Amino acid sequence: MNDDGPEPLTIGRLARRTGMPVRTIRYWSDIGALPPAGRSSGGYRLYDAESVARLELIRTLRELGLGLEDVRRVLERETTVxxxxxxxxxxxxxxxxxxxxxxxxxxxxxxxxxxxxxxxxxxKLARLSAEERRQIIEEFTSEVFGGVDADPEIKERMRHTAVELPDDPTPEQVDAWVELAELVGDPGFRQRMRGMAEFNAAQGREPGGYQWFAKKVTWLVGGARERGVAPDSPEAADVLGRLLGGTDSHRHAEILQRLETGADSDAERYRQLLAVVNGQPPQPSHTPDYVWLITALRAHG
Structure with a gap:
């Protein structure tokens, strides 16, 4: 070391100045990351101001999570910070x-x-890839609509609905995805959804007919509920007339049978779970509307 420069630091003094343990400094010195600037007459390692700066750099790099090899490469100028x-x-x-x-x-x-x-x-479900999640939904829709002349708008929408679980999902999104995967894998749910598709296909509705019926339920039945109309009242019969048109009692019975399977509520839950998984705003529940409609159909059948 230069005798005219600042007083050299022993490993103990270097430890006190930097706040690092002696054993840590000795370790870095032993592996060559912090070579001593010189030796005392007794053979002890001595360090200088450059050693202090080098040690501070080592500490910073380690605190930022860099491995030993990366620290060495930075110190040796084999790469940049x-x-x-x-x-x-x-x-x-x-x-x-x-x-x-x-x-x-x-x-x-x-x-x-x-x-x-x-x-x-x-x-396992949470760690599925986007492609694996897509295959689960595609298999479900294929079983529900396969061979059924269903409303093409519904078929296309369900088949191409993406399940976009983000890379950093919230617990609510993981919970919704798990429930959704369980739901579409449930044979009973698949059977009810296929029954709904077959029922709608048998009615010969125009494309988009089911969505139109669902909207009418929301407008007419939802409005009746908000006004406090009892499902067994004469006013409820008028609501059914506007909802179902001039359909006869047999048609009413068919609609009631379909609603009683719970398929509409299942389909609504399916859509709600998809919305949560995809980070979309929660959709309002229309289950109370269908409960009212079922009660009204029973009362006025």
Whole structure:
């Protein structure tokens, strides 16, 4: 060391100045990342101001999560801090995604009071790729509409509805996706949805007819409910007349039979879950409207 320069620092003094433990400084020195500036007459390692700056850089790089090899490459000027930082950002993004997904799954497990078997299933469902999720929905729609001359607008909409679970889903989105996957995999749900498709196809409705009927239920039945109209009242009979037109009692019975399967409520739940998974605004529930309609059809059948 230069005898005319500042007084050299022993490893103990370097530790006190930087606040780093002696054993840590010794480790970095032993692996060559912090070579001593010289030796004392007794053979002890001595450090200078440049050593202090180098040690501070090492500490900063380690606190930012860089590995030993990356730290060495930066110190040896084999790469730049910017290049290493860019790689580290990508690695952190992967870690953040993993941690958020893990947190969301654990939140769902806690909410559902899952056992180990269900926890394994939840974790598997949450980690499916976008293509795997698409295949689940496509298989469901194929079974529901396969061979059925259903409303083409409904068929196309359900077949091409994407399930866009984000890379960092909320616990609510994971919970909704798990429920959706369970729902479309339920044979009973598939059977009810196919029954609805077959019923609508048998009526020979024009494309978009089912959506039009659902809107009329919302307008007419929803309006009646808001006015406090009882489903067994004479006014309710008038609402049915405007909703169903000049249909006869046999037609009323068919509609009642379909509504009593719960398919409309199932379809509504399907749409609500899709909205949550895709981060869309929650859709209002029209189940009370259909409950009113079922009661009115029974009363005036």
């Amino acid at each position: 910017a290049a290493v930082a860019a790689v580290q950002v990508k690695a952190l993004d992967v870690q953040i995604h993993t941690l958020r997904l893990r947190r969301a799954v654990l939140s769902t497990v806690a909410k559902r009071q899952s056992d180990t078997e269900e926890m394994t299933l939840l974790n």
